[in-house]
Every structure is written in C-alpha cells, then in structure tokens.
Amino acid sequence: MRAYAAIASRQFQSALQYRGNYALGMLSSLALVLAMFFFWHAGFDGRSAIAGYSWAQTKTYLLIGYLSANLVATSSEARMSESIRTGNVLCDLLLPVDFQGARLSEALGSVAAQGVPALLVTLAVAVAVAFSGVLPPSGIGAALGAAVALGLGVVLKSAIVYASALVCFWTTNYVGIAWSRAALTNLLCGALVPLAFFPAGVAAVLRWLPFAGITDTPARIYLGQLVGVHAFLAVCLEAAWTVAVLFGGRVLWRAASAQVTIHGG
Amino acid sequence: MAAIEARALCKAYRRPLRAPGLSGSVRHLLRPRHQDIVAVDHLDLSIEAGEAVCYVGPNGAGKSTTIKLLTGILRPTAGTVRVLGRDPHRQRVANARDIAATFGNRSQLNWDLPLGESLALLRDIYAVPQGRYRQHLRTCADILGIDAFLSAPVRQLSLGQRVRADLAAALVHDPKILYLDEPTVGLDIAVKERLRAFLRQLHRERGLTIPLTTHDLADIEDVCDRLVIIDQARLLYDGTLRQVRDRFARERVLRFVVRQPDRADPAGILAGCGPVRAAWEGDTLVVAFDRLAVESPAVTARVLRAMDVVDFHLADAGIADVVRRVYERRLDLAEEGGQP
Ligand SMILES: Nc1ncnc2c1ncn2[C@@H]1O[C@H](COP(=O)(O)OP(=O)(O)O)[C@@H](O)[C@H]1O
C-alpha cells in the first residue's frame, strides 16, 4: 500500500512541474464549458423545459457532468499508451507492483495536481459568468449521495480509461483509441447531453450501462430525481460496474502481458 | 539449484507482413498476415548464484530478448525459465523484488523529478529501511559520483551521468541478480572504467549474480568470468573466459624486424619447432603458431641465432579476436582444435 501511495505522491509532484499546463488546461476547459452553456441556452430558447428538465436543472446537470469529466485525469491514458508505444513500459514491469494498481495511483496523483486546481478555478469563473442560478442540492441526503456517486464515478471512469489504454498492447493506433473512448464515455455518461434528452427507451438502456454512473447518477441524485431506494440501487449498480470494470481490466492485463512485446529493442 | 535456469527456452515475435503503400495497408486490414521471427531458439542456460556471465553476439542475435525473458517481462513462447526457484513471468511481482535490470537505451528514472526524488520513490516502493538507503547513497556517491547531480532533474543529466544514476537506482533494493543490457554503450572511457570497477566490486565483494550483454570487450575481460556466445537466436558456445582463450584464441604471432634480411625461406631455421607458419613482410619475419603446441622461446632462440634482429613484437589472439570472428561468422566451433 505504501508503494502505491508513494507512486501517487510522486506523480503528483511530477505533474506539478508542468505549471504551464495549468493555464492551458483551465483555458481549454473553460472554453468547453462555456460552449456547452451557450449551445444549451440556444436550445432552451422559448421553451420552459426539455424532457422534463428546466433550464436551471439542465445547467446544474451539465455542471456536474463537467465536474465528473474533469475529476479524472485522462493524461494517464496518454502516458500509458505512450509508454507502451515506446517500450518504456518495460521499466514499469520491472517494479514489484501490480500494473493496474500503479497506473490508477498515478492517475490519482495527476488529478490531485492538475485536475483539482484547474477545476476549481474554472468552476468559479463559469459560475460567475454563465452558470449563476445553478440549483443547490435538493437536500442533505441528496448532497451526500451525490458526493458518494461522484467519487465512485471517478474510480469507475479511471478503470474504464485504464482498460481502454491497455488496448494499445494490440494496436499502435492509440490516438484513435483515446478519441473513441473519450467520445463514447462523454456521450453515454451524460456529460454532453443529459441522458433524459435521449428517447425514453434509449435513456433506459443507457442507465443500465457502466457510463451512467459517471455523471447521470450523481446528477440525478443531486437534483432529487433519484431518491430513497432508487438512489441506493443506482449507487449499487454503479458500484457493481466499478468492480466489474476493475476486474475486466485485470483480465485484459493478463491477456496483454502474455503477448506483450517491448518496442524498440 | 542454479540461480537462473532456462530449459529449451524459445521466443518468437509476430511481425505483420504488410505490402507497401495504401493498398498494402488495406489488404493487411482485410486479411492480416504475419511472419514469426524467432528471437530465441531452444536456449539452455544455467547460471549459478554469484556468477558474472557475459552474453555476446551480433546485433539482432537475441540477447535483449533473452534478458527480457529472464527478467519476466516477456512470456516465453515455449520452454521454461526459473529464477531463484520462481517463474519470473507468472510471479513477476515477487521476482521483481529480488532482481534488477538496466537497459542501456532506456531509463527507469522519472524524467521530471530530481534524481534524489526518483531514488527515494524506489526506496518507498521497495520499502528499503532508511539506514540501508543512506548507506547505498554513500556507496554510490563514493564509486559512481552520483552526489554531484543528485538534485538535478533526470532529463538534464548527460548520458554518462544517467547511466550511473540508473545503476544506482537498480541497486536501491539490494537485488540478488543484476541484469545489464549493454551497460556501457555510448559512454566515454573514464565512465566505462568507473562503471566496470563498480560492477567488479559488486560481483567480487557482494557476490551479486550479473548476467550482462555487451559489444565491449573490456566489459567481458574486466567483469565476467564466463562467456556465452549466441548468434541467430541460438547458443553457439558457453564456457569460462579461460576455456574460450584456450580453445579459440590460441594463435600467437611473433614479429622479428631484421637488419639486412636475405628473405630466404625461414622453414629451415624453424625446423623442429613444431607446426609454424612463417613469412616475410618487408624486412620483418612473421611467425604464427598455436601457443599451446609450439614453445615461443624455441622459436625466438632459433631466429635470434640465425639473424640480426633489431626489434621484436609478440601478439596473442584474445577474446577480442574470438568475438570478432563470431561477429563475422567466421568462428568454426568444430575446427578449433577440439577441447583444450
Ligand atoms: N518487439 C519486437 N517485435 C518484433 N521483432 C522483434 C521485437 N524485438 C526484437 N525483435 C527481433 O528479434 C530479434 C532479436 O532481437 P534482440 O533480442 O533485440 O537482439 P539483440 O539484443 O541481440 O540485438 C531481432 O531479429 C529483432 O528484429
């Protein structure tokens, strides 16, 4: 355990070296969140609700989606595929630590260094500029439940990112994988479009998939749309998916490590 | 039981066979074809604890692949490996605690952190007690001089510094086996010397088991006591340095510079010495023979008695010569005089 804590804290330090990335990261995520705001603002032109969501609820949902998307450092994905592509993964394999555990620790280290500060600043600016009128949580229980679901979602998404980066052991097209993975998760978790806006049948299916736990579940608990037993079951589903994806990552790793070749001699 | 034991070890890589150009890529996408490249072919190798073994062979012979198999990074296609009684691939994490490896063309160190921090990370990962860690740093400072750049980010180190740093990093957890893949490649003479001195000390004083690959002959002669020659994925020869010298490096060449040579056939003078080859090169008489079959003093005495010799030079074929012949694929195992 100490080994993984050390890996996370060293990744945190290492990420701090790139201060320039802060500014850039903040700028680009700010641009994104504002673009999303204006897009949906136009969508609400002359309407008071879409699929049962008021403009205030939509804003709140999207802001939670933004939060959930940025709490996970996808830079770990790039780092991992890069090390597989160049063969530096060899050095990771020489260490007496579990590969998945070490990569997830690194992801947590980076998010603490880069994600959180960038996120806080962006959120402050976004709320000041465009998102004023965001709803408070529907109650103390909702606030706690949403926090639990959001935290679980971070682990879930990190596990998804890890599993998709492992695919680089079979192909050299890691940019393509990262893009598809990002597009798929962001669309299917609700970070771009609230799941309620999909046709009812589609939304129902999407809520059974692992991605919903990342954004849709915490957002709906926060808004008071999922309460009591329903909220509890949704969090249980999310937890089950988290365990399943973590386990799937281990199975995938076993297959990958059996046929791993180190590029570059 | 040997520290490292490989039995009929094989590794084949799959390489996509793709015709050039776009059409080739598309065709490959539709019907991928692969070629198997055998990098290690039925290798039998057994290394005892405390041995320093040098692995030589031309580029592409399969040296690095073998090291990766022994360290557990790659899974064998066939055959078995045991390292300290474990399967290094299946029990990678347990195995990693007891071994270390450096690869000349890569660094294990975190590019962004100062060297000291990177070493401290390894200390935490391996849970090395602080006292032992400090002692390790002192040793590395004394012999490798790493104290001079402990606070520099690794990306700013010169190659010579980085290689020393990598070695210091590899030894943080006091491994039992240290694999080195081309440890001295690209280094200047002074750094090479320093590195070898350190390796010698690790081997002789701490009894570290060191399998190493190299193209540098001095690495072999200074550090190792055993030589394994491989080519085209197969083991060609395995023996001690002395055995190699006595079996493949037996030719001795004596050169006598003679005042006013008559260039007569020297066969008459040298009769009775045994099988020698002698010829004139300008005013120099060159005599070559098997140093185990012919006595050098006898040859010298006869030449000195018969001619007015003004200068004299002796050269023995060395490990260098053997290795060169391996690389040029001119080493004939069958014809080299059998077992010494
Ligand atoms: N990742 C890889 N994929 C395909 N072939 C490889 C790979 N790595 C090495 N090879 C091939 O395996 C053979 C042995 O390589 P290597 O073990 O690196 O040789 P050496 O270290 O002796 O120079 C070479 O023919 C090389 O081209």
Ligand SMILES: [Mg+2]
């Ligand atoms: Mg090599």
